[in-house]
Amino acid sequence: xxxxVARPGTSSGFDVWDNLGALGMDDDAGAHVRIDTSSSTSKxxxxxxxxxxxxNLPPTASVNGIEVTYRHFTNGSSVYTDQVRAYAGDGRFSNxxxxxxxxxxNRWETDSAGNSRYLWDYPFTVAEVNxxxxxxxxxxxxxxxxxxxxxxxxxxxxxxYRCDCTYACKSDSECGSDGCGGQCGPAIxxxxxxxxxxxxNYCHPLVFVDPxxxxxxxxxxxxxxxxxxxxxxxxxxxxxxxxxxxxxxVVGCPATATGGQCPVTSSCTNAATCLDAGCEGCAYRxxxxxxxxxxxxxxxxxxxxxxxxxxxxxxxGAGPYTLDFSSGRIQLGGGxxxxxxxxx
Numbered sequence: 602x603x604x605x606v607a608r609p610g611t612s613s614g615f616d617v618w619d620n621l622g623a624l625g626m627d628d629d630a631g632a633h634v635r636i637d638t639s640s641s642t643s644k645x646x647x648x649x650x651x652x653x654x655x656x657n658l659p660p661t662a663s664v665n666g667i668e669v670t671y672r673h674f675t676n677g678s679s680v681y682t683d684q685v686r687a688y689a690g691d692g693r694f695s696n697x698x699x700x701x702x703x704x705x706x707n708r709w710e711t712d713s714a715g716n717s718r719y720l721w722d723y724p725f726t727v728a729e730v731n732x733x734x735x736x737x738x739x740x741x742x743x744x745x746x747x748x749x750x751x752x753x754x755x756x757x758x759x760x761x762y763r764c765d766c767t768y769a770c771k772s773d774s775e776c777g778s779d780g781c782g783g784q785c786g787p788a789i790x791x792x793x794x795x796x797x798x799x800x801x802n803y804c805h806p807l808v809f810v811d812p813x814x815x816x817x818x819x820x821x822x823x824x825x826x827x828x829x830x831x832x833x834x835x836x837x838x839x840x841x842x843x844x845x846x847x848x849x850x851v852v853g854c855p856a857t858a859t860g861g862q863c864p865v866t867s868s869c870t871n872a873a874t875c876l877d878a879g880c881e882g883c884a885y886r887x888x889x890x891x892x893x894x895x896x897x898x899x900x901x902x903x904x905x906x907x908x909x910x911x912x913x914x915x916x917x918g919a920g921p922y923t924l925d926f927s928s929g930r931i932q933l934g935g936g937x938x939x940x941x942x943x944x945x
Contacts, residue, residue: 615647615740624651624751627672629709631752636677636743645683645742651754652688652736658727658760666717666759667725669737673704673712677747680704683740685714687721690734695721704741704749717759730758808834814849819942825914828942839942843867844915844931846943847924854883854895854929865915865922865931872917872933882930895929912938 616636624632638644658664667687682701686694699714699721715721729735737756741749807820819839823831831839845867851858862879869875886893910923912934923934 618649627753631750633750636747640745643744646740648738648740650736650738653733656730662760664725664760666719667715668757669714670755672753674709674750675704677743678706679744680747683742686738688736688738689729695723697722817944822939828940839944841914841940842943844913844922847913851895853889857929880931882928885928894926912940
């Protein structure tokens with residue numbers, strides 16, 4: 602979304618931007634500043650503040666990150682972005698200052714700052730982002746005299762509804778009793794589960810129900826004995842899953858999803874005849890969820906990455922079968938066993 606308003610910043614003693622009304626489109630015309638300095642002296646401009654982006658985030662949203670893209674031109678040989686700050690209006694700048702590389706001489710180019718998880722060390726509220734004053738402040742610096750032009754500034758705000766269980770969190774205490782910030786209604790048997798935990802900056806419910814199968818899954822790892830003795834959520838019939846039940850959670854890797862090419866099932870268990878090349882899975886971390894896992898909803902199970910496969914209670918003759926959701930691979934398990942308990 603491009604800027605529609607620009608104005609000089611409040612810093613004194615720096616060179617001033619002009620032609621502010623030309624900022625807003627990629628048309629090779631924009632806000633201009635002449636940095637008047639000697640060939641050996643570094644000097645910066647005032648802030649150019651682009652605002653009026655017209656955001657309309659829903660009031661229950663949570664801001665997860667802010668990305669900035671700006672297009673620029675200079676005739677100088679030693680011009681670079683001095684600072685980029687997020688601006689909340691009324692002189693309130695973000696604490697984080699992002700610099701940039703050198704600008705190409707006599708050529709239009711585009712630079713960026715921030716990303717989908719970058720909050721500029723400032724707790725932006727929805728009201729601040731939606732305000733016409735919300736903007737991006739940019740200052741340039743040159744060694745030697747130069748003209749600098751910025752013809753467009755675009756901002757992308759990443760956000761999530763708290764009730765979709767995907768808003769950024771920093772600790773378990775932010776996840777609420779329903780795993781979604783305490784705003785999604787009753788816990789069990791709702792899809793958001795009970796007792797949320799924060800993992801990889803996402804809130805995850807401790808218990809969730811798979812609507813396709815009706816199975817209730819626990820979102821923490823146990824050994825098989827603890828699954829059999831687990832009492833949680835008013836239920837005592839928790840158990841370790843079968844390989845069929847683990848395969849029912851696979852999305853994006855057809856060979857090891859339910860009914861796929863891999864012959865291993867609860868009724869085909871002999872690894873000598875059932876475990877073949879069709880069970881190798883798919884490319885590592887290329888699945889549909891944001892972490893690349895082969896799951897349909899990363900908010901239901903905490904990250905599938907970096908911790909090894911999940912075990913089933915289906916025995917292949919030389920150990921239990923496992924399923925690694927970072928690759929979709931089915932194989933015989935070894936080492937530390939991790940089970941996701943299921944019921945009924």
